Amino acid sequence: MAPTLEERTTRDQIRRNWWLSLPALAILTVAAIGPLLVVLVYSFLTPGEYGNVEWKFSTEGWTSVFVTKDIFDETWKLADAHMTIFWRSVKLSLITTGLTLLVGFPTAWFIATREPRAKALWLFLITIPFWTNLLIRTFAINQIIRTEGLLNTGLLKLGIISTPLQITYTDTAVLIGMVYVYLPLMVLPLFASIDRFDMRLLEAGYDLYASRAQVLRRVILPLVKPGIVAGSILVFIPCLGAYVTPRILGGGKLMMIGNFIELQFGQGRNWPLGAAISILLLIIVSIALVFYVRAINGENRDA
């Protein structure tokens, strides 16, 4: 259909007023693209002896992400340690996303089905953790799960366990921490989706012979999918780059990509490698975002 006069006028107006976005563009260029370019350039330089970089072109930063040279026989081997860290990051991020979805969905459903005033209160409660520093919250989690912490003391007192559980400095600890930290990011978009869901469709589903499970799968999930996708992306991406949580609850040994990058810029004194991994992380996140946009567009095309 040809654009109407109104549509054409609106479009012309938008085109004429492009200069209004100049300040935003300037800030984005300097503050977002600038540093990224620096990181990209650094990834192709040679590491300096005491950190920093020497202005000499090298691809070693990138190759050493994937392969390492054996110090004895000088053969190239796959960088197992790096791959382990990448894999752990992706794995923990996926599990965290899954767990927050599992916990967040009933939570969001509960909030969305309350009275309007109760709804506002519950949403407010969900956002309370944002008011406290992440570092402090993570230490607080540590107080709960450490050997002499609340959880172990409680379980011991109740006689459920006889020896304290070793949770800190394990993947489980990192998972608990990340699920706790990122849960609100899952609940909020899920809530937005479920809140828009027409509850009368449930009755229509039951009336047409669907069981509860079928109503969930055939009616609820397809309609709240945008919320699930948005929540999953919002949890998965920061999880992948998580630094504080694995640093404190993983004890620095069970590294994720974030900690590994920090190591290269700190003790490792290998800035090009750190820069290369940073860019790699960015690429992984971008791929995840492409999937997200695809899913959302698919949704709109269907609707």
Added chain:
Amino acid sequence: MTENAAIEARNVSKHFGQGDGVVRALDDVSVAIRQGEFFTLLGPSGCGKTTLLRMIAGFESPTSGEIRLNGEPITHLPPNKRPVNTVFQSYALFPHLSVAQNIAFGLEMLGKPRAEIDARVQKMLALVRLEQLAGRKVSQMSGGQQQRVALARALAPQPKVLLLDEPLSALDLKLRKEMQSELKRLQRETGITFIFVTHDQEEALTMSDRIAVMSAGRIQQMGTPREIYTQPVNRFVAGFIGETNFLSAEVRDGQATLPGGITLPVRARNGQTTLAVRPELMRIVAAGTPAALPATVADAVYFGTDSHVHARLADGAEVVVRVQSGADGASIPAAGSAVGLAIAPGALQVLED
């Protein structure tokens, strides 16, 4: 009566709350709806008609009483186990599915084979005349089209009983008229028992085989549209269905003394009683005519096909008389003039009150 009932409610009550604050949404309602009948539950909002419908659908369970489908008790069966489908007031179509997918939903849940589902969907699309729009998203359709999809979706699984919860209330007048005859046609063609809920008395009169008029959680009267209109049993039914004039009368030995002193024969017990008479069953005659109510014309409103003449009786009560417009432009008595109101034989209805 009970053997061939498609749906039977026996002494069904539904109470919300407890103690003094108890709300009786349904108060000891018994009704038997026959196989293949177009049955209407008619009443103002809050009269319990929707509650009764939702109970038959399985969305609510009665506080006491029993619901039977073809003689089998279904009182505590969940909605997805009842061979009963609903057309919702809001239609409640699945927005993520196409027209055909919406219609197929119930059949898929019943686990019918694909070929059978496809054939049935085609048949339903033809039945509601939407063959061209099978692949369309329901969100892109007009209200009338959505209504047809909702009907097709509810009819597709061939329910024993189709429940319709004020399905026409969201449509404009012209479309509503169209859908009324469409619904009648669908009911004739499918032979399915329809239970129709509405607050629109005209809709109920034109479409139903039988009507149950409900108020305050009780069935006030049950019968054919003609029975309900011509022989209302109480003030509520008489007032809710069509326009009615109420006359207070003193009855003695089969003779009712009406305002103005005239007497007419009625079949009622002795004492003070209320009589009802429809506006179209009274005629304006010359003042002083025997057996005509003396009255004074207060006002007349012209409606095209007829005029409504408002007249005041001797006791001060106001009544309305409908005067059909004649080809000659029959004259309407001027305001303030004294007239007589002749009542057609048998037009006086004694109300239980």
